Structures are given as structure tokens and as C-alpha cells.
Amino acid sequence: MEIKRLTDQDFDANIELAEYAFLYKLSAEQKEERRTRFADEPVWGVFENGELCAKLALLPLEVYIHGQQIKMGGIAGVSTWPEKRRQGMVSRLLRRALEEMKEQGQLLSYLHPFSVAFYRKYGWELFTENKNISIPVDKLPARKNVPGRVVREVRDIDVLKSIYDRAVVRYNGAMARSGSWWKNRIMNDISYTAVYYNEAGEAEAYVLYEIENRLWITEEIFWLNETARQGLWDFIINHDSKLKEVQLKLPVDDPMPLLLSNPMVKQEIEPYFMGRIVDAAEFIKAYPFAQIGSSSRFALRIEDRDAPWNEGTWIWTVSPEGEGKLEAVKQNDESNSEGIEQLGDQEISVPIGILTSMLLGYRRPSDLQRFGLLNTSEVLAEQLDALIPTRTPYLPDYF
Incomplete structure (x- = not known):
């Protein structure tokens, strides 16, 4: 058994396995389009006697963590031929992927799970949810007739990207999208677009959407201010004669129900992506902790069997300026041992x-401590609450 990155010679085998695993068939044109991206979206595979048995894609991406960009490895397309399943191939692939991400300086990894329980075994955990809202047409809010105008079918990526880049930093964990990501992943299959422009002609909001069977399906919506948001809503409401319902996918903190005169509409919280820290020491170093005016020091014991460089005991310090640091505690190191003893409580x-x-903001330390998921005292959990900035996780992308 051999694990290696696929080359151009393995492209057809990669597509064949993907088509079988995910039950689709690519056209010749679609295959060629994927071939052009093959070198930029690395695929790793398990080979046995020269045959590709299992594989995953490891996408080099970047995400916003409290407004700062860090590198993230996106795992996608995990698949195995059925006769090769339950032989530990995916386990080996995931561990090899973690090693590769560490080497590439990718401090986080994301994936969309077929099974949350399966990926939890390897250190990934839920970090974001979506709020799905369905509003019958008779419960849509009233028009506000705000100034400005909405233009349909704006497909200029620079315009959409300029809005996204400014709006998405309000959230934690969202992707910093490249132009090629917009072209190949976002706009590739969108039916309709609309952009709100203010009175000065500046683009301040957009919505990507579908209309099927009298349903308005919001694929993505972002705005920079309340006037821009209402401008888009006036546009959506103008479709009322041809709709029976408007469906939205929003961050969990979105206040839409408060803005409806009759908020008795269907709302669903949907667990979405999972994430995991790849390199704890480097992630803590890059993480912007809150500046609370005093230094903090803890003994941190991390359980991480699949990334052994994280496993073990660390001295965790955070400076008054919010700069974090992890120092590994080595066995038989008397200086560090004394430090750990001093941090007994x-x-x-x-x-x-x-x-x-916790660090991505999905759950607060005090909540995790109360539910028995964070093994520490109530006092320390409250200290961590103060150190970890509050920002809602949201990931509008899929891969």
C-alpha cells in the first residue's frame, strides 16, 4: 500500500472513482474543465499494486479568523471503491493529509462530513451552522422604498467580490475567496444575480438566487448596511405575484425573524461544516486574542492522536496585547516541570x-465547561471567555 499525490497520469482514475462514489457522470467538457484545475487542487490517493483505491482532495485555501487571514486545507471528495472500504485507507489518508497541511503551513482544516461521528474520531469538530428560514409570500415584510436601485444579472466578479470581501469579515471562519474560486465555484451554476447600488452608484449588496416551482431560493446574500439590505428586500418582495415562498440560508445570528411583522415562520438550524486545528502551536501564535490588559498563563493538555505534534502538555500564555504562545512541556525537563507544578490550579x-x-467561536468556553466538554474549572473557563473574542462563525461556501 502506497500513499502519494496523484499526477496527470492518474486523472482518469480519479474521475472514475469520483463518479462511482458520488453517483454522477461528467460530460467531456466538464472533465476538461476539471483537468485544468487538477494541478492547483491536489489529490492524494492510496494505491495498491498500482491501482487507485481511495482518494481525497486537499484544497489550498485561506479563511478569516477574527478578521485575519490564515491558511486552511480544505478536504473534499473523500472516496473509496466499495471493495476496498473498511481497510483503514481513509484513516491513513487523513493522517497523511494532516502531515501535508502542517508542512504547507495550513493551520486549519475544514470538511463537509458525510458522518459527523466518523470525522470526530480524527479530530474534526462542528464549528458552524446555518439558519434556514422559509417565509410564505403573505408574511413577507412591507416594502420600504429605499433610495438607490437594484440591477439584475450583474455577473462582474469584481463587483460581487468587493461586497463579499467587506461583508464577510463580520464572521469567523469564512473563506477569503480568490477570483478563480468565484469563477469556478460560485458563479458556475447560478441562475440569477442582483446587486443593490446606492444613490452614489456604489455597489453595497448582492443576492445570488434561483426561482423554481414558485419558490425563491437564496443561494447567497450579503450587504454592507441596513439600507442596502432593505434595497434587496424591496427587490425580492417585488416578485410576490410569482412566488409562494422565499427560502433563505443565513448565519445563525441573523435577525430576520425580528424584522417580520409575523415571525411565525419555519426556521431550522442546520449543522454544516467541521474544522480542526492542524498545528496548535502555530495557530495559537497567529490567533488574535482579546487585549484584556494583563497576561494569562495556563497548563494546556491537548488530546490529538492523529496529529502527534499537538498531543501532550503545553504552557499556554497570552500577553496583555493578545499575543498567544504555546511552549511544549517535555518529559524529564525540570524547568518546564516546575512551571507546570506552579500552574496546578x-x-x-x-x-x-x-x-x-472554542477558538472559532462556535461555543463559548463556559458552555463547554458546563457540558463537560472542556476539562477545567469554572473560573478558568470564565478567563477564557474574556480572552476569546466573540464573533459568529459562518461559511457560505461548499466543497
């Missing part, structure tokens, strides 16, 4: 997945 023990979920 300052100890935190946590699996890597829960640490990820």
Missing part, C-alpha cells in the same frame, strides 16, 4: 476538536 484539558470549536 490553572490546568485545561481538551481534545483538539473541542479546542478548535
Whole structure:
């Protein structure tokens, strides 16, 4: 058994496995389009006697963490031939992917799970949810007739990207999209677009959407201010004669129900993507902690069997300026051992997945401690609450 990155010679085998695993068939044109991206979206595979048995894509991406961009490895297309399943091939691939991400400086990894329980075993944990809202046409809000105008079918990526880049930093964990990502992943299959322009002609909001069977389906919506948001809503409401319902996919903190005169509409919270810290020491170093005016120091025990460079005990410090640092505690190191003894009542023990979920803002430390997912005292959990900035996780993308 051999694990290696696929080359151009493996492209057809890669497509054949993907088509079988995910039950689709690509046209010749679609295959060629994917071939052009093959070198930029690395695929790793398990080979046995020269045959591709299992594979995953490892996408080099970047995401916003409290407004700062860091590198992220996106895992996609995990698949195995049925006769090769349950032989540990995916386990080996995931561990090899973690090694590769560490080498590439990708401090985080995301994936969309077929099974949350399966990927939890390897350190990934839920970090974001979507709020799905369905509004019958008779419960749509009233028009506000705000100034400005909405233009349909704006497909200029620079215009859409300029709005997205400014709006998305309000959230934690969202992707910093490249122009090629917009072209190949976002706009590739969108039926309709609309952009709101203010009175000065500046683009301040957009919506990507479908209309099927009298349903308005919002694929993505972003705005920079309340006037821009209402401008888009006036546009949506103008479709009322041809709709029976408007469907939205929004961040969990979106206030839409408060803005409806009759908020008795269907709302669903949907767990979405999972994430995991790849390199704890480097992630803590890059993470912008809150500046609370004093330094903090903890003994941190991380459980991470699949990334052994994270596993073990660390001295975790955060400066008054919000700069974090992890120092590994080595066995038989007397200086560090003394430091750990001094931190006897300052100890935190946590699996890597829960640490990820906490630092990305999915759940607050006090909540995790109360539910038994963060092994520490109530006092220390409250200290972590103060150190970790509050920002809603949201990921509008899929891969």
C-alpha cells in the first residue's frame, strides 16, 4: 500500500472513482474543465499494486479568523471503491493529509462530513451552522422604498467580490475567496444575480438566487448596511405575484425573524461544516486574542492522536496585547516541570476538536465547561471567555 499525490497520469482514475462514489457522470467538457484545475487542487490517493483505491482532495485555501487571514486545507471528495472500504485507507489518508497541511503551513482544516461521528474520531469538530428560514409570500415584510436601485444579472466578479470581501469579515471562519474560486465555484451554476447600488452608484449588496416551482431560493446574500439590505428586500418582495415562498440560508445570528411583522415562520438550524486545528502551536501564535490588559498563563493538555505534534502538555500564555504562545512541556525537563507544578490550579484539558470549536467561536468556553466538554474549572473557563473574542462563525461556501 502506497500513499502519494496523484499526477496527470492518474486523472482518469480519479474521475472514475469520483463518479462511482458520488453517483454522477461528467460530460467531456466538464472533465476538461476539471483537468485544468487538477494541478492547483491536489489529490492524494492510496494505491495498491498500482491501482487507485481511495482518494481525497486537499484544497489550498485561506479563511478569516477574527478578521485575519490564515491558511486552511480544505478536504473534499473523500472516496473509496466499495471493495476496498473498511481497510483503514481513509484513516491513513487523513493522517497523511494532516502531515501535508502542517508542512504547507495550513493551520486549519475544514470538511463537509458525510458522518459527523466518523470525522470526530480524527479530530474534526462542528464549528458552524446555518439558519434556514422559509417565509410564505403573505408574511413577507412591507416594502420600504429605499433610495438607490437594484440591477439584475450583474455577473462582474469584481463587483460581487468587493461586497463579499467587506461583508464577510463580520464572521469567523469564512473563506477569503480568490477570483478563480468565484469563477469556478460560485458563479458556475447560478441562475440569477442582483446587486443593490446606492444613490452614489456604489455597489453595497448582492443576492445570488434561483426561482423554481414558485419558490425563491437564496443561494447567497450579503450587504454592507441596513439600507442596502432593505434595497434587496424591496427587490425580492417585488416578485410576490410569482412566488409562494422565499427560502433563505443565513448565519445563525441573523435577525430576520425580528424584522417580520409575523415571525411565525419555519426556521431550522442546520449543522454544516467541521474544522480542526492542524498545528496548535502555530495557530495559537497567529490567533488574535482579546487585549484584556494583563497576561494569562495556563497548563494546556491537548488530546490529538492523529496529529502527534499537538498531543501532550503545553504552557499556554497570552500577553496583555493578545499575543498567544504555546511552549511544549517535555518529559524529564525540570524547568518546564516546575512551571507546570506552579500552574496546578490553572490546568485545561481538551481534545483538539473541542479546542478548535472554542477558538472559532462556535461555543463559548463556559458552555463547554458546563457540558463537560472542556476539562477545567469554572473560573478558568470564565478567563477564557474574556480572552476569546466573540464573533459568529459562518461559511457560505461548499466543497
